[in-house]
Amino acid sequence: MTNVMNGADISRALRRIAHEIIERNRGSENLVILGIPTRGAFLSARVADLIAEIEGKPIRRGTLDITMFRDDLRMRAPKALLPTEIPLGGIEGTDLIIVDDVFFSGRTIRAALDALGEMGRPKTVQLAVLVDRGHRELPIRADFVGKNIPTSRDEIVKVHLTEIDGSDEVLIEGQR
């Protein structure tokens, strides 16, 4: 088990991502930031807090559960659903940021795009992830990346966050 990011690394990465999001979108007026539960939701809350702090005004935020939209539902036992909370005013015409912890095959993000399609038409959809570990199976890329970590398929990347795991760190398990 190798530690590839510690608490300070994670908070620096999130702060940089927050600045990049504001820079790319020229402010935060039109932004809606949605996290994918479980850990993506905690990360998106932190990024949203940082953006609100930098810009000095609140930002619209929520969570997006993609379980019912997965294409691999039939390959595993059914999972409990997690909360979906779309901020008031919806997502129509907004610059929407999806936040997730680990970016791997791209299938989660495909499912998230399908889920958004049921709710409205954002002006743009952008993706922010804490870790990009490669091995994409779909033509999807991230706009904001905390850290690129080259991995082999057998390895497991684990993101621990204080909110539920008690500490902030990113670990790699398996052969190294």
Added chain:
Amino acid sequence: MNRHLLSINDLTYEDAVLILDTAAELAKISDAPVKKLPTLRGRTVVNLFFEDSTRTRISFEAAAKRLSADVINFSAKGSSLSKGESLKDTALTLQAMGADAVIIRHGASGAPARLADQQWMTGSVINAGDGTHEHPTQALLDAFTIRKHLRPGQKDLSGLKVAIVGDVLHSRVARSNVLLLHKLGAIVTLVAPPTLLPVGVESWPVEIAFGLDLVVAKSDVVMMLRIQRERMADLFFPSEREYSRQFGLNGDRLKMMQPTALVMHPGPMNRGLEISADSADSLQSVIVEQVANGVSVRMAVLYLLLGGSPLSAENSKVLSDKVVI
């Protein structure tokens, strides 16, 4: 979770809470502009109804359609069943057509269990009411409605007092509700004339009262049951008027209820017999909401039974143990 839902006894406490939590998330979708989810695309769900039904069949159909499943409705009238086809041959036909789930309502207690146990079919069997045995999805939607109003944000119904009033003898709704409400920690009191209580009711996890006036004031939920005229060949009470006066929920008893207490009825109602019109339409009545919640709860059941792998760990064991047909 079990592959079939035949009885509340198929569910553990955790399963029951999982169904209610899932239904709570799915209920939000019913408020969204687009109500459809792709989850069960390509799955076939058969509504096999040997008895009449409005609410349950439409509710299951709406639930399956919101999850993008294909729905085939099959009622006894107008099918080969009226020519005397057996349950087995009907089941083999459904299997040949590739039904992934069969939702069955039957006048005989145990018909869904037979369908599930005989390996006539590989799909899931969901009991939508069998004889005087059980109606598990009705109990789940009742528990969901109670939890939403009286225990918001909590897992179960610990400590709530629920009175189930009326024709317990013939009521599958009452049986499923007693099992589920007890499992979720509620305290159930059955209120009925002795002639409308089943044999062996002493062994149920309930209290029993023979008059509604004694119970109505201290209950958090008053659940009225329909007097099932079609199952009443014998005389169970002297007259409908006398029954209504002793066991019906009328305006006076409604006033005795706590202001936060709920009035429930599984439908269809006999207005003026077990429940008066002013009670049924009062602000404390959640009868119409029960129907709306039925769709969310049935979506949750269909998702949890069908959404995962048809050959996930437990199921594959079941299938490999038994040679099909």
